[in-house]
Amino acid sequence: MTTTQEQPDVAAKPAFRLTDSTLRDGSHAVAHQYTEQQVIDIVAGLDRAGVPVIEVSHGDGLGGSSFNYGFSGTDEMTLIARAVETAKQAKIACLLLPGIGTVDDLKAIHEAGVSIARIATHCTEADIAEQHIGMAKQLGMEAVGFLMMSHMTSPEELLKQARLMQDYGADLVYCVDSAGALTTKTVRDRIEALVEGLDVPVGLHAHENLSLSVANSLSALECGALHIDACTAGSGAGAGNCPTEVFVAVCDRMGVPTGVDTMTMVDVAEEVVRPAMNRPQMVDRAALILGYAGVYGSFMLHSERAAARYGVSQAEILLELGRRKVVGGQEDMIIDVALELAAQKARQK
Amino acid sequence: MALRCAIIGSGNIGTDLMIKLMRSETLELVALVGIDADSDGLARAKALGVQAPHTGIDWIRDHPADVDLVFDATSAYVHVRNAAVLAELGIAAIDLTPAARGPKVVPSVNLTEHLDAPNVNMITCGGQATVPIVAAVSRAAAVPYAEMVSTVASQSAGPGTRKNIDEFTRTTARALEEIGGAEQGKAIIVLNPADPPILMRNTVFCALPDGSDHDAVLASVEQMVADVAAYVPGYRLKNRPVVEEGPFATPGGAVPHRVVVLLEVEGAGDYLPAYAGNLDIMTAAAVRVGEAKALHLTGVPA
Numbered sequence: 001m002t003t004t005q006e007q008p009d010v011a012a013k014p015a016f017r018l019t020d021s022t023l024r025d026g027s028h029a030v031a032h033q034y035t036e037q038q039v040i041d042i043v044a045g046l047d048r049a050g051v052p053v054i055e056v057s058h059g060d061g062l063g064g065s066s067f068n069y070g071f072s073g074t075d076e077m078t079l080i081a082r083a084v085e086t087a088k089q090a091k092i093a094c095l096l097l098p099g100i101g102t103v104d105d106l107k108a109i110h111e112a113g114v115s116i117a118r119i120a121t122h123c124t125e126a127d128i129a130e131q132h133i134g135m136a137k138q139l140g141m142e143a144v145g146f147l148m149m150s151h152m153t154s155p156e157e158l159l160k161q162a163r164l165m166q167d168y169g170a171d172l173v174y175c176v177d178s179a180g181a182l183t184t185k186t187v188r189d190r191i192e193a194l195v196e197g198l199d200v201p202v203g204l205h206a207h208e209n210l211s212l213s214v215a216n217s218l219s220a221l222e223c224g225a226l227h228i229d230a231c232t233a234g235s236g237a238g239a240g241n242c243p244t245e246v247f248v249a250v251c252d253r254m255g256v257p258t259g260v261d262t263m264t265m266v267d268v269a270e271e272v273v274r275p276a277m278n279r280p281q282m283v284d285r286a287a288l289i290l291g292y293a294g295v296y297g298s299f300m301l302h303s304e305r306a307a308a309r310y311g312v313s314q315a316e317i318l319l320e321l322g323r324r325k326v327v328g329g330q331e332d333m334i335i336d337v338a339l340e341l342a343a344q345k346a347r348q349k
Numbered sequence: 350m351a352l353r354c355a356i357i358g359s360g361n362i363g364t365d366l367m368i369k370l371m372r373s374e375t376l377e378l379v380a381l382v383g384i385d386a387d388s389d390g391l392a393r394a395k396a397l398g399v400q401a402p403h404t405g406i407d408w409i410r411d412h413p414a415d416v417d418l419v420f421d422a423t424s425a426y427v428h429v430r431n432a433a434v435l436a437e438l439g440i441a442a443i444d445l446t447p448a449a450r451g452p453k454v455v456p457s458v459n460l461t462e463h464l465d466a467p468n469v470n471m472i473t474c475g476g477q478a479t480v481p482i483v484a485a486v487s488r489a490a491a492v493p494y495a496e497m498v499s500t501v502a503s504q505s506a507g508p509g510t511r512k513n514i515d516e517f518t519r520t521t522a523r524a525l526e527e528i529g530g531a532e533q534g535k536a537i538i539v540l541n542p543a544d545p546p547i548l549m550r551n552t553v554f555c556a557l558p559d560g561s562d563h564d565a566v567l568a569s570v571e572q573m574v575a576d577v578a579a580y581v582p583g584y585r586l587k588n589r590p591v592v593e594e595g596p597f598a599t600p601g602g603a604v605p606h607r608v609v610v611l612l613e614v615e616g617a618g619d620y621l622p623a624y625a626g627n628l629d630i631m632t633a634a635a636v637r638v639g640e641a642k643a644l645h646l647t648g649v650p651a
Contacts, residue, residue, distance in 0.1 A: 066535055067496045067554035067607060071598045099538040102515040124542045125503060128514045152542075309593065324547075329539035332498045332552035336611050339588040 014259035015251075016221055019053040019203075019229045020046050020244050022273060023083065024095050026235030028059035028298050030278050033073035036082050038276045043086040045268030046232065050260045051244070053116060055093040055229075056083045059237065059298060060329070061120060062094055062109065063101035068331045069298070077108060084113040091115045095146070097329065098128045103135040110139040119165075120146035120176070122327045123153045126161040126168075133168040144227075145170035146205070148328050151181040151294055155193035162194050162202075172201040172227055177216065178298075178328055180209025180238050180291040187216040188223055195224035203227025206242045208234060209291025211283055213242035214250055221256065232265070232273040238297025239287035245269040286314050293322030302331050306338040316341055351377040352643040355409060357431060358422035359383030359390030359401070361507045362445055365620035366420055366632040367394060373636060375643040379415055382408045393620075406431050413438045418642065420635055421445060424509035425516040432468055441642065442468040443635050447513055447520035455528050456637040457576040458484045464645040469638060472528075474627035475499030475538060476521040477634045478551040478577075478584070482610050483529030485573035486553075490561035493601030495531035496554045497521065500539040502546030505625035514538060531555070533601045549614040549626035550587070556599045557606040563592045566608055574612075581633045583615030583626055 022042055027034050039056065046054050058064030058076050065072040072079075083092050093116035094109045106117055117136035119129045126147065136143035145165030150158055162173040175190045182190070187204065194202040204220035206213040206229070217228050234243035245265040248258045274280075281287075286300050295318050303321075307314035320337045354376050356363045363381060367390070370378040380400035383391045394401035402408040409416060418441045421428045428448035435442045444450060451468030454460065458481055463469050472480065479497035486492055499521075510517070518536045525534025541547050557566065570590050578584045590610045596603050614626025621628055 065600075066537065067597065067599070068498050068537060068552070071600075073598075098514045099518065099540070102518060104515075122540065122542065125511075125540045127508075127511050128540065130512065131515060325541070325543040327539065327541050327543075329537065330498075330500055330541065330550075332500075332609075332611070333550075335552075335591075335609055336550075336588060339591065339611070343588075 012257035015256045016225065017052055017227050018244070018258060018260060019055055019093060019227065020051045020232060021055040021229050021241060022232040022235050023079070024055040024057050025059060025237055025241055026231045028237035028301065029235045029240065029281060030276070031301060032058050032065065032070045034079060034276070035074055036078060039079045039082045040086050041272050042232070042276070043083045043090070045272045047087045047090045049264040049268055051090055052259060053093050054083060054087060054090045055095060055118065056080050057094045061097040061101050062105035077112065080109060080112050080114060093118055093144070095120055096132055097121070098132050099329065103131055106132060106135050106139060110141055114141070116142040116144060118144040118146050120148050123147045123150045123158055123161060126164040129165060130168045133165060133170050137169040143170050145173035146176050147174065148176045148178045149296065150175045150177055150190055151179060151186065155189045158190055159193045159197040162198055166198055166200050170200060172203055173198060174203040174205050174227065174229070176205040177207055178296050179294045180207030180213070180297060181294040182216060183210065183212060184215050184219045187219045191220045191223040191225050201226040203229065205229035207236065207291070207297050208239040208241065208281070208283060209287050209297065214247055217242045217247055218250070233269045233277060234281050235273065235277060236281070236297070238290045238300050239283045240281035243269070286318065289315050289318045293319055295322045295326070296328040298328065299331060299334060302334050306334045310338040310342040312338055312341040312345060351375055352417045352639070352646065353377050353379050353415060354418045354420060354639065355380045355382055355416045356420045356422055357382045357406060357409065359385070359388045359394070360422065360509055361505065361621060361625070361628055362631060363422035364390035364393055365628045366422060366445070366635060367397070367399065368619040369632050369636050371397065373640060375640050376636070380408065406434050409440065410434060410438065413440065416440055418443065418639060420639065425513045436467060443638055444468060444470045445631055445635055446509070447473050447516035449520045449523070453524050453528050454638050455480045455484070456580055456634050457481045457573060458528055460638065460641050464642055471631060471635050471638070472524045473517050473521045474501070474549070474631045475517065475536065475551060476524045477630045478549070478612060478614055479553045480524050480529045481573045481577050482553040482570055482612070483525050483531050483555060485569040486555040486566050486608060487530030489565040489569040491558050492531040492555045493558060493604065494533045494556040494599035495525045495529055496535040496537070497525060498537045498539065498552045500541050500547065500550040501627045502549070502624045503540045503542040504546050505621055505627055506540055546624035548624050551612040551614065553610040553612070555608050556597060556601055556604040557592065557608055558604050561606065563606070567592070570608070570610055580637045581614065581630045583617060583623070583629060585613055587611040587613040
């Protein structure tokens with residue numbers, strides 16, 4: 001290591017708070033099959049590296065275990081309990097999508113020792129989160145507003161929706177690029193609008209479908225974001241999320257304090273998380289099309305299965321879903337489109 | 350003799366229901382009762398010559414002798430209070446909120462089971478669309494687990510629905526069990542803001558245990574779709590129902606197959622445009638129940 005490069009200062013106050021979502025968003029990549037032992041090992045590693053927040057739940061949030069989104073291999077409440085027991089310094093967070101999970105799930109995670117509730121809605125539907133943000137605050141939890149598919153609306157409209165979440169009591173609000181469709185410019189426009197217009201801190205949740213997750217996260221920091229989501233080894237829906245170990249390494253080189261020990265993080269990625277993954281995450285055709293067409297990243301594995309089942313092209317399924325402007329949660333439309341493509345194909349024969 | 354009815358709640362559902370009730374021969378609409386004097390629903394009521402007070406449940410309290418039956422199209426929270434008042438006044442209620450105080454009714458499944466109940470519940474729009482399908486599957490096979498996903502256009506989900514989203518999922522899931530016959534039920538709702546708005550979509554998944562007669566399941570589903578379409582004309586299959594091979598590790602146990610039923614509901618366009626099939630299926634089902642009640646109470650064939 002040359003002396004001209006910036007050296008990390010782990011004692012410096014972090015410039016942002018890092019949330020690692022390997023055990024939530026990353027569970028899409030393993031079809032929600034994380035085991036108790038994997039959760040214990042991953043939480044222990046992230047905790048040791050100094051990651052301040054670790055998110056655990058079904059990939060589609062609490063209550064996501066279903067035909068539509070895939071059944072969890074192990075009950076998420078069991079996994080959450082193991083995470084809470086294992087973490088020494090890290091706080092455990094859970095995601096909840098109103099319409100899938102309910103306030104009963106919030107009560108259950110609060111009981112289990114979870115201190116952060118992240119409440120997610122489509123970027124134009126913040127008002128369905130009022131009950132849930134309110135309940136999280138009533139329970140004394142930190143409440144995070146999570147505006148998904150943020151590429152589908154303008155920065156001005158996104159700000160209006162973020163203000164609603166702030167009014168309901170959210171302690172911070174995220175711009176969430178669920179489709180990995182935002183670029184450095186469109187991230188900047190959104191984060192600037194939120195930082196300017198909100199009283200609470202702002203975060204970015206980036207995906208890798210256009211190979212911009214690290215760059216977009218850096219842009220967000222430059223525009224004043226104080227919270228960044230990442231997943232170890234770049235796991236996650238679609239092409240995966242901003243890779244935690246890469247992001248903290250880049251921050252080191254740019255002199256941005258992260259509060260995370262980079263070499264520990266690199267080891268956790270290589271030795272703990274990669275062995276738990278079914279396949280490496282990369283920007284392959286399906287992942288790129290998700291980002292390019294602006295389709296929800298979780299559709300990737302579901303569309304792969306539907307394509308195989310009905311003998312149609314996965315790329316065509318994803319492009320058609322993009323044309324139909326489907327939103328997160330509409331995984332059932334994958335079957336709908338696959339059946340129609342199969343019928344079309346049969347007619348052409 | 351027609352049964353005299355009032356609607357409480359002048360939002361999307363109440364206003365659509367008003368337009369349908371005005372076509373009924375056995376139900377006579379006395380008033381659309383709101384709480385906001387400036388609401389679009391009350392303005393439409395006045396234009397149609399229907400009384401349109403804005404004093405909420407108090408109007409019913411002041412006119413108990415004018416009303417035989419109340420359709421409550423407010424919200425789950427408000428209906429809990431209204432239900433107590435109506436019970437005290439001895440006025441029958443058809444509840445179009447997910448409050449679920451009384452027995453749940455789906456016309457194509459259990460229309461005549463609760464005609465004497467003082468308060469019956471219409472579940473939710475998604476429940477009216479999907480419970481019949483689960484009931485159709487469970488009359489042909491055992492259903493250890495059933496799940497529905499409802500996607501509605503954002504423009505058709507008013508403030509009541511948005512504040513009641515947990516009540517939607519809970520009440521619908523229970524109805525998949527109680528009326529649909531599934532051992533365990535799960536409900537999911539998604540709002541889609543696309544413009545032009547999408548038609549209401551519903552998908553039903555049922556777990557099929559080993560040895561299920563798939564042909565019988567599919568035939569039963571197709572028959573049920575026709576039965577619902579008889580009172581909700583825009584209700585139809587979007588694609589043919591399919592049996593998919595698993596295995597699937599459902600909460601009701603592992604099963605080798607699932608049946609997937611993809612439905613679409615086009616509205617009649619009475620109040621909101623055709624995309625709002627979620628309003629139509631609710632209000633059309635409520636009118637069907639009201640008319641059955643009228644027939645039962647008056648003894649005059651409709």
